[in-house]
Structure formats: C-alpha cells, structure tokens
Amino acid sequence: MRLLSGCVDLIAQASTEMQLLNAFCALMTVSGGYVFCWIGQALEDDSFKIRPIAQAGGERSLEGIEISWSSSLPFGGGPCGEAVRTGQVVECSDMVGSDRFNPWQERIVRDGLRSMICFPLNDVSRTFGVLALYRDVIGALPAQEVHLLTQLEKQIAQALLGLRARADHSQTESIMIRTATALSASHGSEFLWRLVASMTEALGADGGFIARCLSENPGHARLIAGVIDGERATPSDFALAGTPSEDLLTQREWLVCDDVASRYPAYPLFEKMKAQAYVAVRLEDFDGTPIGIIGVIFREPLLRSAVIRSTLQIYAIRVAGEIERQDADTKLAEHVALLDKAQDAIIVRGIDQRVQFWNAGAQRLYGWSANEAIGNALPESMLSVEDQQHIQQQLLDTGEWTGILRQRCKNGRLVLVEGHWTLARGDDKQPRSILMIDTDITERTAAEAEIQQLAFYDSLTGLPNRRLLLDRLQQVQSSRSRSHHNSALLFIDLDNFKTLNDTLGHDMGDALLQQVAQRLSSCVRSDDTVGRLGGDEFVVMLVDLEDAPGAAASHAAQVGEKILQALRQPYQISDCSYHSTASIGITLFGHEDMSVTELLKRADMAMYQAKAAGRDTLRFFASAMQVSVTARALLENQLRNAAGKNQFELHYQAQVKGDGTLIGAEALVRWHHPTRGMLLPAAFIGLAEESGQILALGRWILEAGCAQLARWQNKPLTASVRLAINVSARQFRHPRFVDDVYRAIRESGADPHQLKLEMTESVLFDDIYDTSARMSEIRKLGVGFSLDDFGTGYSSLSYLKILPIDQLKIDQSFVRDVQTNKGDAAIARTIVSLADSFGLEVIAEGVENRGQRDHLAALGCHSYQGFLFNRPMPASQFEQRLGQPFVSENMRMH
C-alpha cells in the first residue's frame, strides 16, 4: 500500500517524463525492496534496441549493456525483449546460469542479481517500453505482489502516456508556430541558413542541417546550411557510403538513428558534438528524385521521434522547393551571364512596351544601364512612335521583324542598328513579350560604304569607275526587255590631254579631269550615268531615250553636242586659263543583244572616227566601222604568225647621186600575205606598232637587213652599198633595242659603218636625253642615223645640234610639188641649207621624175631616192639591177 500511495504521489507531482520515471525507479528500490530497477524504451528504428531511460539501484547500472527486442539479434533473447515482443509479464526466478541471460551473466553475478520480473509498458496499440525489477534472492514473486506490481506498472504507463501527450501537445504547438514563422520567411541565399537555425530551435535539437546530393560527385553530399548550438557550421562535403543516410537516399523517406557515434564513425561533426540521436528526412525534387537530406541532431537520447519526423517532412517540402527555385535562379543567372557575354544588345520587352530584360550588350550599345531601362518603355530616341507602330504590326502579323534602324543613344550618338525581333506568345497564344536582338552595324556600314566607294568609284573625280559602269550597263541591258526605250553610250576622250599632262604636269592634268567630270555631270539627268574609264576617257550612259531609233539618236546627239560645248569652254586651273576639246563616239542600244564589252568597243570605235574627223566633234557608230575593226583583228592575228611562216621579205630601193652613181639602198619590208598577196608597210606597220608586234618584226628586219649587208660586202659590185634600215619609235624605245643592234651586227658580220638607221622625227620627241644616249651608244659602233620625213613634224633645230644625226631626208610630200608649189620648194631649200649649216648629208625621197630631180638639184640637194631610179625590189633583183646604170640617157641631168 505504501508503494501504491507513493506511486500516486509521484504521478501527481511529476511534470516531466524523466522526472516521473527516475522517481519511480528510486521508489521501487528504496521502498519496494528491489535491488535494481530500470525502465527502457523500445526503439522503433531498425536497431530494435531497448534503450534504458531511467534506472535506480545503487552502484548498479546498465552502462555498456546492450538489450534488443528482436529475437533474431544476439541481445534479443532476454525476458525484456520477450516482454516487448509479446506484451506479457515475464519472470525469471533464478538468473545465474540461465541461458536467457547468457550475454549478461558476468554483470548479473557482479551486481548480485538473482531473480527478476519484467512488465511491458503498453499504450493502446503497442508495447513501447519495459519495466524491469531485480532481487538478490532466488525465487518467484508471490502472486499478490505480481498483481500489485501490475497495477503500479499500468498506472505508471498511463501517467507516462498522459505526460507524453501533454508534452507532445505543447511541443507540437510550439514547433508549429516556429515552423510556420520559419517557413513563411522570404527566400534568398540566407533563407536556408535561417530556416535551419529556426528548425533546430523549434525541434529542440542541438544541431540541424541541409545537405545536397552532388551530381558531379555521386555518393557524396554537401552541407549547404548547418547549425550547431546556434552557430553556423562550415559547409563541407561528406561521403554517404555505409551510413544510414545512404539508405535514406535510396530506400526510405525518413530516418531515426539513435546510435549516431557508431553509425557515422567517420563524421567528426557528430563525434565533436557527442551526438546521440539524429532524425532526417529525404529531400525530393518535383519528380520525386532524391536531391538531399534535411535533419536534426540531438545530444540526448530521443524519446519520441514522430512529431520531429512529421515536422521535418514539412520543412523538407519547403526546402526542396527552395532548392529547386535556387537551382532555377542559378540556371537563369548562368543564362543571363551568357547573354551578358553576347556582343549584341539583347532586350526583352513586355507587350506593354516595358523593358523586362536588358543585357550588358544593350548597356554597351545604348548607354542606359539595366536599372535605368528595366520597368520603363524604350526612350523615343531609340524607337520612334511610328517605327514602333509599324514594327509592332509586323510582329503581330508574322511573329518576326528584321530591319535596320537609326537610333540615338543615351549620350546622343547616332547608331545604325540591325534588329532581329521576335514576338513570344503565352500558352493561351496571346502576345506576351518581344525579344529584341540588336546588332550595331554603324562601323560595319561605314566600312562597307568606304569599300564600296573605293571599289566602284574613281578616286580622282568621284565618278563611277569602269567596274560600276559596266555593272550599270549590264543592268540596263538586262532590264531592256521590260522597257522598250533606247539607251545611248557616249565614249568621250579629251583631245590632246597627253600634251597638257606632259607639259603642265600631272597636278594640272588631274585638276582638268575633275572639272571635266563636273561639267559632264551637269550635262545629263540624274538617271543617266557619268563614269570615268581611266586616263582622259569618260563614258556617259543615257537611259530612257525615245523608242524610235531616229528620235533617240537625235536626243543622244543633242546631249553629245551639249557636252562638246561644255568641254570647249576655257578651264581655269591655278591662275591659268586652258582650252581643251573632246571627241565623242556614240552608240545606241536597246534593240539587239550585245555584250557590254561590245557596246563599249562600238562607242570607242566611233570616238576614233570623231578623232579622225578632226576632233572636237561626235560620231555615231556605224556598222562599216565594225567591218573594218573585224578585218583589223584578223590581220593582227595573221601578223602574229607571219614571221614564223617566213612571210616577210625585205625589198631594197637605191639611193643615188645626180649622175646615177649608187650611194646606198633603203630596206623596205613587205609581207607576203597568204590571201591578199604582197602587202606594203602602210597596211601593217601601224597595226604592228599598236599591237606591240613591231618589236619582234623590227628585230627580224634588223637581222635580215644586216645579214644582207654582210652578203653584199663580200661582192665587189655591192661592197660599197650603205644600207638604210627603218626603225619605228616604239622599237627604238624598247630597252633591248641597243643590244638588238649590237647583236645583229655581231652575228651577221656586217660593217656597222655601212649601216644607217632611219627614224622619223617623232622618235626624238619623247625624251631627248634618253634618245641621245641610245643614239650615241649605237653611234660608237660607227652606225649612222638618218632623219626620215624631215619637215613634216614639229621640227626642232635644237636636236640637230644634240643628236648624232648624219643625214636629213626631204619628205616626198615636199618633193611631189616642189616644182609648182613655192612653199614646198622653200621648205626643201631650208632643209638643204640646214643640212649644210649642220654639216649633214641631205637626200630627197619620192623623186619620180627628172623635173623634180633637177629642181632639187637647183635647190642644192644632190642625192635622191625614188621611182625615177628604181622601185623597191627583192635583193636578187636589186643585185641584177646594179649591173645597169640607174639613170637612162634621156634621164641624165640637164
């Protein structure tokens, strides 16, 4: 009865579970006569342990003792385990030597324990603990005592459950308030730390943490927020293998661990804390995939884990959501960082026009920062209302807009921007936002314009160059089929530009060309094109002329005349007034298929006709020109192969004294054309000069002439013949000419003193010093020089003094009418007296009759060449001719 009333007092006074249990154990040993009493909790985790939570009995203790309630475990065979398993009272009247106490025999003997009784502590559904009482005597307890103890055990169990219910209720209430506060806090990087701190406090734990699985390091987790005794733990990684946490992540949703030290031997944190218990819940993502662990740690044994577990589960949901949100934020931040790296401006605007996203590229390009831009509409200097409306409409219609905008930046700078904008729609298909990707093309466009200018415009005049002109011609040609209008191409070449350029200098020449360009541009409509082909050649393309060719031609001629008139006006170039004229060739096009090259060629040909017609005039292309040009091209081709086919031959014409004595011969080239027969030089020398073939032809003539001279030297009849060989200006100017002369003489063995080179006055003009140097070099060999066609050009007496000239030739144009034309006679006389005063020989060419010869003789010229004496003939005939006198009796001088 004493025990019963003591027990009632205990129950009335105890406010906590531990207080009640410890006091009860003490009551049983002090007043109940038992030498040792303990109360244990049957753990619900997979250790199946019975953990002592209160005991009394002097020195006796359960330190180091293991007891289990699983029959399959080594410490599960005792009466306490059986009481938990069966929910029945188990008694043992003689413990020493009993198999049931095998694991604990030593301790039983040491503590003097002989018999025991064990009561299950039950709630409505299960056995949650045991009460064990020990005596130091052998024997069973009397039935009344067992009955009494059963009453006590029931009262204690009920009191315990009552206390627990009260404690659980107030704990749950406080946990819930704290949890609600913690969970409603805002999010952010600090959030998880604060949440762990308040969770730890709310659950009355000593520590708490959140750990994340590491996808980059499987089997490991990282502590991302942790608190121990209110202090933040250092984040670190830890291995999961072999720990209950590994099971938690793979097999179960929660974990209650009471034996932390042995279950987590490698975790210094737990060891440092002297952790006893640990409750954790798995964190899962939206799909249910485990992503981490949230848990609390206790230094004291955990009596009940249900409330903690369920609270943790609430935290877990919130934390998992937060982790997913942070992951999404991280991903977004990564994407934003990537977008910031983009060179282009990337902007997102809502359909309300307000900026939602503004990358670093946008700040670089426009100058406004993200802070200034986001939330506001774009400044109107960036996007005018009209542009915005127009673009928005296209976005709504097609979903995309691409185009170029001229925009003004924050600092006022104008930029040219190429925009690629896309309309984004929501799931409901309604327009949501506009993604703008803007590329700054200001510099690129300027560079392109510069390249364009360089590539397609003449740098001196700014007019379209040949390339652009050909391109425009091509365009007009291709669009011809669409319009029936005629067009005209005017080829304009300045007359005597070369002389101006050479005499006044290139700067003046350039200035003239610039003024010509301006005048040309002012003569035509804006649709027409004025271009410069190069040098002094300009082209004007007139478009949209009349359909009728006659009217179109007359229109083109009017423009041509206008141009001639404009170009004829004096030019003012740095204080000098200069006069110039132009020749214009015109071709119409629009009704026949023709390449642009052909068109240009036609206009060019017509221009040459204008030049030939006396310059400062215009000519239209006529098909007859085409015929002659084609024939010329054919001849040029044939000429190229003529030397290889031995089609050239030298004819020789005698040069004689008045009495018919032979003093020399002139070599004159002939071409035995395969179809046209023998051609005289007039038919091909000009062509050879223009096409450059004169170099090869001249070399052949030089070699053939020298070879003939050498042959004649060895024959008595011809040994004294001096041979004159014609040299063209272009041949003379060639850098290898002097070498060619040396080689021809050396290889032929001809006596250079018997050789004379005949050149026209034009050879002398270009560069008098170079001419002089070349002639002197040749002169060193003994070769003489004769000046052909003297008097026909701009004869300058000065070069007669400078150059090593031996002979002047009176041109046949003065000889022809020397008897009747006083002017010609005066020129012939002047040439003779000039030759006399300079100590030069003089010879007249083209002497056809005795009257001419006699008149020339009267003027003082005593050497002649002409049909009067003989016609040019092949060498063999010439040699035969030498056997006869060059002058018949009736031709002797009177």
Ligand SMILES: Nc1nc2c(ncn2[C@@H]2O[C@@H]3COP(=O)(O)O[C@H]4[C@@H](O)[C@H](n5cnc6c(=O)[nH]c(N)nc65)O[C@@H]4COP(=O)(O)O[C@H]3[C@H]2O)c(=O)[nH]1
């Ligand atoms: N009407 C008339 N003509 C006469 C008379 N006597 C000679 N001729 C012609 O007058 C030209 C004289 O040659 P050129 O003044 O040097 O004029 C030459 C010369 O400048 C050039 N030429 C001829 N052969 C060569 C050559 O081998 N090399 C070069 N570079 N030019 C040559 O071609 C020009 C013409 O040569 P060809 O037709 O052979 O014409 C020759 C000759 O046949 C005459 O009494 N009456």
